[in-house]
Amino acid sequence: MSAVELVLLAIAATGFMYRLLRGPSLPDRVVGLDGLQSVVVIAIIVLAARADSGITIETVLVAVLVGFVGTTALSRFIERRGG
Amino acid sequence: MNVASEVLIIAGCALTAIGGIGVVRFRDVYSRMHAAAKAPTLGLVLVAIGAAIEIGTMLAYTTLILVVIMQLLSSPVGAHALSRASRRQIDIEMDAVDELTRDEQSSP
Numbered sequence: 001m002s003a004v005e006l007v008l009l010a011i012a013a014t015g016f017m018y019r020l021l022r023g024p025s026l027p028d029r030v031v032g033l034d035g036l037q038s039v040v041v042i043a044i045i046v047l048a049a050r051a052d053s054g055i056t057i058e059t060v061l062v063a064v065l066v067g068f069v070g071t072t073a074l075s076r077f078i079e080r081r082g083g
Numbered sequence: 084m085n086v087a088s089e090v091l092i093i094a095g096c097a098l099t100a101i102g103g104i105g106v107v108r109f110r111d112v113y114s115r116m117h118a119a120a121k122a123p124t125l126g127l128v129l130v131a132i133g134a135a136i137e138i139g140t141m142l143a144y145t146t147l148i149l150v151v152i153m154q155l156l157s158s159p160v161g162a163h164a165l166s167r168a169s170r171r172q173i174d175i176e177m178d179a180v181d182e183l184t185r186d187e188q189s190s191p
Contacts, residue, residue: 004093004096005092005096008093008096008097008099008100009099009100011103012096012099012100012102012103012123013103014103015100015102015103015105015107016102016103016106016119018107019106019107019115019119025112025169025172025173026172027112027116027166027168027169027172027173028112028115030165031112031116031119032106034119034165035103035119035123038099038102038124038126038127039099039103039123041127041150041154042095042096042099042127042130045127045131045150046092046130046134048134048138048143049088049092049130049133049134049137049138052137052138053138054138054142054143054146057134057142057143057147058146060146060147060150061146061149061150061153064150064153064154064157065153067157068153068157068158068161071161071165072160072164074165075161075167075168075169076168078168078169078172079167079168
């Protein structure tokens with residue numbers, strides 16, 4: 001991973017982590033968690049491209065699906081319980 | 084080191100960074116959701132195309148196509164479910180008419 005990509009992904013992760021830690025309401029925190037999951041997925045793809053191997057690329061598929069299930073389950077939880 | 088894949092990967096990372104900045108700077112939940120749902124999705128698509136050019140095996144092509152399809156399907160659904168769930172929980176001043184409340188009131 002080159003320095004440019006590392007800095008850009010670090011900026012993104014810092015923003016989402018800020019919103020995760022101090023979003024005033026529960027949906028804000030879910031937004032931060034969802035974005036953080038996207039950053040992790042993108043970082044794994046960039047690492048696989050830099051290592052020039054497709055070995056680690058299957059983990060990305062699992063990460064995307066788990067992130068979707070997490071967001072949907074948390075929004076059901078918010079709908080039932082209240083933010 | 085392909086130039087096209089390099090440009091695509093850096094553009095995708097830049098879009099993700101823009102999404103992160105927007106999540107910090109925007110003012111209410113729906114605006115933040117707008118930044119967090121769109122920018123990283125397009126960033127993921129660009130990074131996946133760049134990585135597919137860079138790696139260049141059949142396994143990487145199929146897996147990355149699946150990842151892009153899954154993300155394009157799941158990101159709007161997740162954002163929609165979250166915005167619908169948070170509608171009643173937090174009060175935000177609306178710009179125009181609240182169409183969901185209007186529809187619920189008009190239907191028996």
